[in-house]
Amino acid sequence: MELTYAQALDLLKEYNQGDFHLKHAYVVSDVMGWFAEQLGYGDEREFWSIVGLLHDLDFEQYPEEHCVKSQEIMRERGLEERLIRATASHGYGLVSDIKPEHLMEKVLFATDELTGLIGAAALMRPSKSVSDLEVKSVKKKFKDKKFAAGCSREVILQGAEMLGWELDELIDKTIQAMRASEQVE
Numbered sequence: 408m409e410l411t412y413a414q415a416l417d418l419l420k421e422y423n424q425g426d427f428h429l430k431h432a433y434v435v436s437d438v439m440g441w442f443a444e445q446l447g448y449g450d451e452r453e454f455w456s457i458v459g460l461l462h463d464l465d466f467e468q469y470p471e472e473h474c475v476k477s478q479e480i481m482r483e484r485g486l487e488e489r490l491i492r493a494t495a496s497h498g499y500g501l502v503s504d505i506k507p508e509h510l511m512e513k514v515l516f517a518t519d520e521l522t523g524l525i526g527a528a529a530l531m532r533p534s535k536s537v538s539d540l541e542v543k544s545v546k547k548k549f550k551d552k553k554f555a556a557g558c559s560r561e562v563i564l565q566g567a568e569m570l571g572w573e574l575d576e577l578i579d580k581t582i583q584a585m586r587a588s589e590q591v592e
Contacts, residue, residue, distance in 0.1 A: 408485045415457040422480070423467045434522050435515070436460035437588035438581060442514045445580070455511050458493045462515060474498035474505075501562070507569060517566025520558045521581050524548060527555040529585075537585045542578050549578075 410418070423429055439459030443452040465476035474495045481491045496505045496512040497519050507516045528548045529537045548554045549563070567577040 408487060410457055410486060410490065412453055412457055412460070415460050418480075418484075419460055419464060422464055425467055428463060428467045431523070432460050432463060434526065434585065434588065435462060435519060438518050438522055438584040439511070439515060441584035441587050442518070442580070443511070445584075446510060446514070448511065451511075454490075455514075458490060458511060458515060461490070462494045462497050462519060464494065474503040500565070510570075513566065513569045517563065517570055517572075517577055518581050518584075520562045521566070521577065522585065524555045524558040524563070525578070525581060525585055527558070537582055537589055540582055542575055542582065545578050545582065546575070549574075 419429070419432055423432065436456045436459035440452050440456035443449060443455035448455060461477070461481075463473070463477075464480060466473050469476040474497070478491050478495050481494070492505060493509070493512050493515065495503045496507040497503075497515045499506050499516060507513045525537060525540065525545055528545050529535060529540050531548075532540060532544075549560060552560070563577070564574065567574050570577065572580075
């Protein structure tokens with residue numbers, strides 16, 4: 408069964424109530440939609456956005472079963488396998504053995520952790536915004552392992568490699584995606 412964005416949002420809110428988890432889902436959803444447009448998948452923008460929205464569906468309630476429980480939940484509802492696979496692939500090597508293969512899966516893998524790091528870096532700025540955030544500022548924070556310690560640098564680097572992009576390019580594009588989302592709010 409295909410899901411609309413509104414239905415995906417209802418599903419997300421059924422399993423997530425915390426502001427942190429909801430905000431992260433919205434940011435990743437917006438970033439994924441932006442990348443769909445930029446990478447020539449504009450006709451699939453809603454699907455990419457839904458994948459971003461639901462990628463951590465199970466994390467708030469089932470952190471020990473992350474990327475496993477979400478597959479169960481989605482299968483029980485008869486959701487399409489490509490959605491289930493895509494959301495689970497972002498946990499590759501950590502909590503999932505589903506390797507990101509499609510460009511969309513690689514983008515999700517690469518940007519999930521990075522959006523957290525960029526968001527934290529933006530909050531350190533007087534503007535508290537990504538609107539004036541530069542790649543070099545994020546790179547400086549990236550090198551400081553104590554800053555946003557929960558954001559895996561290894562996963563971000565692995566994601567850039569999967570995409571065949573330099574780290575600077577991945578950071579720059581993700582900042583642009585987050586800026587576009589911020590301007591809509």
